[in-house]
Amino acid sequence: NAGVTQTPKFQVLKTGQSMTLQCAQDMNHNSMYWYRQDPGMGLRLIYYSASEGTTDKGEVPNGYNVSRLNKREFSLRLESAAPSQTSVYFCASRVDRGLGYGYTFGSGTRLTVV
């Protein structure tokens, strides 16, 4: 099925470890996004990429880096994980900004930092 694929689905890290969350979409969408979801706070935008070759900070970028590897793939890296980064991470994509297009979301990565 077409959609957004995230890997891994679950991960436990020790404080200070690094890891990369992978995201790929096969819908030929231009824009891709990384959100984190925490209880009672909805979704908060970490980084986004409006098109291949561009990335921009969202609301909560500190402690994260991203790479738009090509049109399909958008990865999120935690260089030195902290307990405050324990969260559920969602990747999303959409055709383009504006014009009322909604997001297509991946199924999420549950990250625990101990």
Next chain:
Amino acid sequence: AQSVTQLGSHVSVSEGALVLLRCNYSSSVPPYLFWYVQYPNQGLQLLLKYTSAATLVKGINGFEAEFKKSETSFHLTKPSAHMSDAAEYFCAVSDRGQNFVFGPGTRLSVLP
């Protein structure tokens, strides 16, 4: 700047009863508005969206929402709740650009 308020972090209804989930927004430009549903351990799925056409928008699974500019609201309704509707619901607003803001979510419980 945009913002979204969802009144009630948790709403409980009986099976067969009316579902009403409230969403109010603020936006400096005519907004696009969305409702998403999240089932346990899954990502968010688009239920419906308002993009300045008809103010009453019908979505999947029998849900609908009405855009009321005077009240800056976009409440989600369903005439008769089903057990399978139990999930978390998020309202979101877009300024037609890159900015897309989600509300904090409302968890819907459906009681037998």
